[in-house]
Amino acid sequence: MAVTDGAVRAERGDATRELILTTAERLFAEHGVFAVSNRHVGEAAGQGNNAAVGYHFGTKTDLVRAIARRHSEPMERLRLRMVDEIGGSTEVRDWVACLVRPATEHLAALGSPTWYARFGAQVMTDPVLREIMVQESLSAPSLRRIRAGFDRCLPALPPEVRAERTDMARQLMVHMCAERERALAQDTPTPRSSWHDAATGLIDALVGLWLAPVSRP
Numbered sequence: 001m002a003v004t005d006g007a008v009r010a011e012r013g014d015a016t017r018e019l020i021l022t023t024a025e026r027l028f029a030e031h032g033v034f035a036v037s038n039r040h041v042g043e044a045a046g047q048g049n050n051a052a053v054g055y056h057f058g059t060k061t062d063l064v065r066a067i068a069r070r071h072s073e074p075m076e077r078l079r080l081r082m083v084d085e086i087g088g089s090t091e092v093r094d095w096v097a098c099l100v101r102p103a104t105e106h107l108a109a110l111g112s113p114t115w116y117a118r119f120g121a122q123v124m125t126d127p128v129l130r131e132i133m134v135q136e137s138l139s140a141p142s143l144r145r146i147r148a149g150f151d152r153c154l155p156a157l158p159p160e161v162r163a164e165r166t167d168m169a170r171q172l173m174v175h176m177c178a179e180r181e182r183a184l185a186q187d188t189p190t191p192r193s194s195w196h197d198a199a200t201g202l203i204d205a206l207v208g209l210w211l212a213p214v215s216r217p
Contacts, residue, residue: 004028015055020045024053025067029118030200033064033129064123065132071106071116072136078102079142088152095149096206098142099169100199103177113185121178124170154210161214176202 023045038053049055057063079102081092086094107114114116123129137143154162180198183190192198 016045016047016052020047020056020066021065021070023062025119026115028064028067028122029115032122033126035062038063043102061132065114065136067119068123068133068136072140075102076108076140076142078105078148079140081159083142083145083149086149089149092152092153092210093203093207095146095153096169096203097199098146098149100173100203100206102136103173104195104199104202107177108182115185117174117177117181119135126173150210151209158214165209168209169175172209173202174205188197 020041022034024041027041027044039050042050042052043064045052047053053063057066079098082098082101086098089095105115110116120133121131150162150202157165176198180190180192180195190198192201
């Protein structure tokens with residue numbers, strides 16, 4: 001009986017954690033991370049105990065990290081599959097697709113509405129919390145392989161230009177996905193009819209960014 005009771009408690013705890021994560025992600029996406037307290041998250045998740053969020057996750061920073069990890073793991077599986085499929089490609093478009101499509105496929109698989117893209121945009125504008133998202137990305141084995149792929153495709157690109165265009169590409173991916181997600185949530189028109197087509201347009205733009213000529217100082 002003790003084992004059964006323990007299993008029930010563990011299952012209930014897991015369900016509570018998932019509910020808190022989903023609620024926090026939605027509130028952070030819609031209102032911004034610092035406008036939402038752990039108490040607000042707990043109340044919106046129907047938790048009578050004001051300390052429920054802290055009990056399950058710790059600080060708000062820990063909560064943000066848990067949300068990021070909840071999504072980064074399935075996206076990493078998609079990226080690894082795509083990287084394996086293109087092998088040692090020297091086409092910039094192949095490597096750009098490995099950056100874009102895992103995120104858009106993941107968002108499409110979640111159904112509608114989603115909040116993760118807007119959550120990511122909110123976090124990436126914060127100088128402290130953005131490091132969480134960056135660390136999650138940099139620790140992914142697939143992204144190390146993608147960086148090596150870009151090195152093979154663009155060997156003559158000066159290091160400072162590569163760093164600049166990496167920042168540009170990150171901003172474009174984060175905010176274009178967030179903008180589409182916002183439009184879908186508000187039932188307003190979008191330029192593309194699906195996440196797959198939106199990814200194609202984004203890939204086109206990013207390939208142009210990476211292959212753009214470099215002006216002399």
